[in-house]
Amino acid sequence: MSRLTANARVIRALGMRSVRQTFRRPQLIAPIIVFPTLLLAIQTGGAGASIALPGFPEVQGFLQFMLAGAMMQAMMLAGNSGGIALAVDIEMGFTDRLFTAPIPRFAIVLGRLAGTAVLGCFAAIWFLAIGLIFGAEIESGAAGALLAIALIAAAAMAVGGIGAAIALRTGRASVVQGLFPLVLVILFVSSAFFPQELMIEPAKTIAAYNPLSFVAEGIREPIIAGIDATTTLAAVAAILAIVALGLALSAGALRHRLRVG
């Protein structure tokens, strides 16, 4: 068995454990599915009339517009939950088991992120299904749905990398859990929940530079209009930037953990 194959097996095994762990621990699955579903229901029911505002993108209905926001929220919270789970592993010594195995240490982080990506996929499919059940159309069809799922999975991995870095650096689940409100703030100053054109300053400017806005638009576009190469590439670039940041922070945090034990 080549080293590449062996590493892939390890990443898959750790990813599967991560997914099982999430489904077996209600406090990890609730933020990914339950909270965004509730928020989607509340916003769709309470702010549906906003689609009539001048400058609001042309959509079939507010639910169709909001699907990307719900998926973004689930994705961010999946990343955060992955960080919490890793910190719990550190607290209970489980990572020591992984660190004493003859595997590259980056495989431990990648395994966790693979699990986060699967959860991102699951969340994306969940919200697309909800949208379809309640009458929202996906304008670009199956290809658009697959694109949205792929972008959410990749973005979940990217955000999870930052969560993992914080978990590795601090080793404390409470610290990662404490980022929960910050995650929502960062998301609210993006175009995930509201069109950027209708925001007021300074949120409008912040949203214009917030990488999450590019990801949100990349997911929304195939749902409300059609696949657009420029929007998709911008989303991919934003995800890659977050991935680079997450990997750099994780690598530094891994080195730190080895130094301090």
Added chain:
Amino acid sequence: MAAIAAQGLERAFGKLKAVQGIDLAIEEGEIYGFLGPNGAGKTTTVRMLTTLLLPTGGSATVAGHDVVAAARAVRASIGVALQEAALDPLMTGRELIRLQATLQGIPGAEGRHRADSLLERVDLAAAADRRVGTYSGGMQRRLDLAAALVHEPPVLFLDEPTTGLDPISRRTIWDEVRGLNDTGTTVFLTTQYLEEADRLADRVAIIDSGRIVAEGTPESLKAEIGNPHIALQLADGSVAEAEEVCRAVGPLLPPVDGRTVLVEVAHGAADIPRVVRALDEAGIAVESLELVQPTLDDVFVATTGHHLLEDEDEDGRGQADR
């Protein structure tokens, strides 16, 4: 080739020197006991030898591989069961062993086979599909040990493997460790149980304040301390007469109560008939008699100036190195 070797191994945390120049030479097939009180540096040493922590000075090899330069080769050669069983309470026992097999690069079918046979070996086959969180402390320790053995490592690190276990579970682990050692596995065992070190270890190192202060077989260490003594409990309280008789056999030790006489003997059990005869001739009735060998705690006191067991709990456990 030494299974584990260290020269001047050091670890500092800021200004605190947790380990201060440890030398080790542990032969293949040995059980090496590492005994010390809370904060002595036992766990820090284990973490350096298992590549979990970088040394700040000195060098060490495990199974011939440098713990810094060839960390991955070290990790392929060792099994590790750390102080607190590092188990995920949400996984089942079978899932954990299979994951461990994957981490060790064991192919799927072989990994499944080994997992099943190991679970059988540590008597967890019936509980294999239950979540680990439902296991008792003894079951968790046995599972942790099984996970450490999945790749049949030549060197096994056990960091306080029986802490908190009931006597029956403790003996089960001891039997397992002895069985492993019989197959040639080198075992590095930290413990806070004197009895554990005494019974299991071929050699014992006593660590205090980050330094090894004594090393040798349990017998040789105890022999350096002095002779055994006979503890006589008298039936009728004739302590003064008994002391007079025993003084002819050997020097008396300070009494512990008004009914017991302690007399040091040069030849151990061989001196018992002589003592019994002398007391019988003097018409002194003895309620009980015990030959007391020097303990590793006596060795500890002699080398460090304080007891290992100062904070001993009901299980005979001294201070722990956390």
